[in-house]
Amino acid sequence: MVLNIDTVRADIEAWMINFLEVPHPALGGWSPCPYARAARIKRSYSVFLGSDPYYDLKHLGQHGMGNREVVIYAYDPAEWSHEQFSASIAQANQECLLHRDILALEDHPADPEIVNGVCMNQGTYALILVQSLSDLNAKARQVANKGFYHSWPEEYLQALFQHREDPR
DSSP states (O other), rough: OOHHHHHHHHHHHHIIIIIIIIGGGGTTTTSSTHHHHHHHHHHEEEEOSSSSHHHHHHHHHHHTTTSSEEEEEEEETTSSSSHHHHHHHHHOOOIIIGGTTTEEEOOOSSSSSETEEOOOOOOOOOEEEEEHHHHHHHHHHHHHTTTTTTTTTTTHHHHHTSSSSSOO
């Protein structure tokens, strides 16, 4: 698949509007990402076509997030197996990002993330979602205090909070 940046951006925005921002009964009536709508409206996120997950993240670590809350890199999942993709992101987190207060999270179609029967993946692209670690921890504390994580499975939460403060 040849990725087109305009199509990828439109697909990700549609995923935000039609899924990430929509309250779901299986998630305690919360939307999968309580901050997606604000980021979309403020345009505080950027989407890029990635070329190599490790080197894309290394470059981001060297130059920082700028004024963006989220940076999203999209890849053709046929070019990056889940194992390669995950290993590249883990290596970049350890070597280039965490000590700079940045965390990269993966979303690969070959690794479905199921929470209470809800598939959280975007589904078309292999994505890296990059955020400030301290901002992510602060936002997690805010929603945790309101009960956001109460209906989420413990095993999923333990994996989710790897490299992060558990806000519960």
